[in-house]
């Protein structure tokens with residue numbers, strides 16, 4: 620079982636308590652009605668789906684119930700780091716860029 | 718017809734009696750004792766930092782700020798569930814909902830007394846029994862006396878509170894209580 624560090628509970632907790640909640644840092648448009656269909660499609664449906672590091676929203680649904688963000692490697696399934704919702708996307712990842 | 722209906726409801730009212738889910742339920746194995754706890758008053762409390770002092774004063778028990786902790790005073794326990802969320806359980810016949818009503822500061826207090834059923838798991842193998850369906854580390858180092866957490870047991874969500882070294886209080890939703898007691902009973906048998 621994976622252990623995921625919840626930034627609100629401040630400790631690692633078993634993955635059974637968590638739920639994945641899609642890609643992170645997708646800004647909701649301020650005026651959706653004025654968007655072209657193409658732009659709306661980009662915002663609503665198109666995700667980066669990388670092979671490697673991805674920024675995701677997770678929710679500690681059966682714990683503190685809070686949403687937070689996680690950096691995960693889609694190849695190894697390793698959680699690189701987690702941080703609170705609303706915090707900026709970390710530019711430098713632990714263990715990267717050496 | 719209306720008259721007959723009125724008569725029926727009047728006679729129904731006369732015989733209303735509350736039958737709490739699983740009342741009196743008890744299971745004992747070599748290492749564990751499970752007991753369905755008596756009804757208690759409970760509130761689900763949400764409040765920002767600024768209201769905590771006033772709510773603490775009104776409730777008479779402090780609202781813990783550290784994750785996975787609880788505070789207890791005079792039969793009333795406040796369990797940290799999230800950064801601005803607590804479960805308050807009153808086993809002394811008080812009314813925490815009424816106590817919060819006078820607080821002017823922003824907060825949300827919802828009465829959930831009968832939404833939950835509590836089961837006590839005690840004995841030498843209490844932690845092993847719960848760990849049959851709960852993935853958290855329940856060693857005394859990781860989950861000491863007073864530790865409290867929302868988590869899972871089997872396929873349902875529970876709130877777990879360690880009241881003594883060998884005693885836990887398992888709070889579950891009423892409609893899941895049958896499952897939880899059956900699950901714990903099986904686990905207690907296996908643990909023994």
Ligand SMILES: [Zn+2]
Pocket residue numbers: 625626627628629679682683684685
């Ligand atoms: Zn958490």
